[in-house]
Amino acid sequence: MPYCTQCGTPVPAKARFCGSCGAKLTIEPSEQKPASPDASAKARSVKDICDAGQWLERPLSTVPVSSVPWLQKRLMLAGSVVKGEDVHNGPPTFWMDKLAPTLLGSVSGVVFKVAVLIDSQSHAEAVEALTRAAHTVSAKLGNGRQMSESVFSWDSSDGNVVVQYVSAAGARRVMLVLTSDIVRQFQSR
Numbered sequence: 509m510p511y512c513t514q515c516g517t518p519v520p521a522k523a524r525f526c527g528s529c530g531a532k533l534t535i536e537p538s539e540q541k542p543a544s545p546d547a548s549a550k551a552r553s554v555k556d557i558c559d560a561g562q563w564l565e566r567p568l569s570t571v572p573v574s575s576v577p578w579l580q581k582r583l584m585l586a587g588s589v590v591k592g593e594d595v596h597n598g599p600p601t602f603w604m605d606k607l608a609p610t611l612l613g614s615v616s617g618v619v620f621k622v623a624v625l626i627d628s629q630s631h632a633e634a635v636e637a638l639t640r641a642a643h644t645v646s647a648k649l650g651n652g653r654q655m656s657e658s659v660f661s662w663d664s665s666d667g668n669v670v671v672q673y674v675s676a677a678g679a680r681r682v683m684l685v686l687t688s689d690i691v692r693q694f695q696s697r
Contacts, residue, residue: 518640552649554667554686560601560610560622564667564688568614572599576611590615590694598622603684604640613687615694624684634680638673641682645669667691 519526555561563571573596590613598610603624613621626641628634642660646652649669652662658673670685 552664554664554669554688557645557648557669557686558601558603558624558684560598560603560624561686563598563610563612563619563622564686565690566619568596568612568617568619571612571619573597573612590620590691591696592616592694604637604644618690620688620691620694622686624686626682626684628680628682631675631680634673634675634682637682638671641671641684645671645684 553561555564576595576597592615594614596612596614598612600607600609601624602608604626606626609625611623611625612619613623626637628637638658638660642652645660645662649662649664652660652669655661655670660671662669667686667688670683670687672683672685674681674683
């Protein structure tokens with residue numbers, strides 16, 4: 509089934525407009541415009557994927573945050589490759605028709621990573637959310653890479669986006685992770 513390129517909602521194959529957000533779904537041949545160099549996927553910004561992208565590269569002191577429980581923080585940092593990374597609960601953000609919690613990764617008080625967390629009640633719901641998330645990001649950044657059955661990745665001119673499905677301890681979660689290219693300025697572990 510096709511998906512709306514604006515909001516990611518599934519739409520009927522022959523629909524002309526999204527029933528959820530009203531976006532136009534098809535472009536008539538007479539309306540097509542040739543692609544310009546500025547329209548390439550590399551020219552699109554990681555910050556434009558969802559509202560939470562606005563927190564990237566901002567001083568942590570300007571974002572309302574709260575502490576993350578010690579065990580959750582330890583698990584989140586286990587895969588970190590950045591020396592001195594800290595994790596914080598960020599403000600919730602609206603993405604894929606849900607108000608979703610966020611986690612912010614920072615180094616020296618600067619946010620370089622935002623993770624948007626979409627919880628699902630079942631495996632089927634999580635797979636549908638993963639598919640919808642991948643379509644939504646592809647609509648903004650172009651085709652990405654499928655790293656595994658449940659992990660997709662896109663590069664842009666200013667960073668990287670990863671969408672992944674994680675199932676652990678009975679919880680099913682789709683994560684949208686936005687990482688700014690300022691991460692290159694930080695020291696690796």
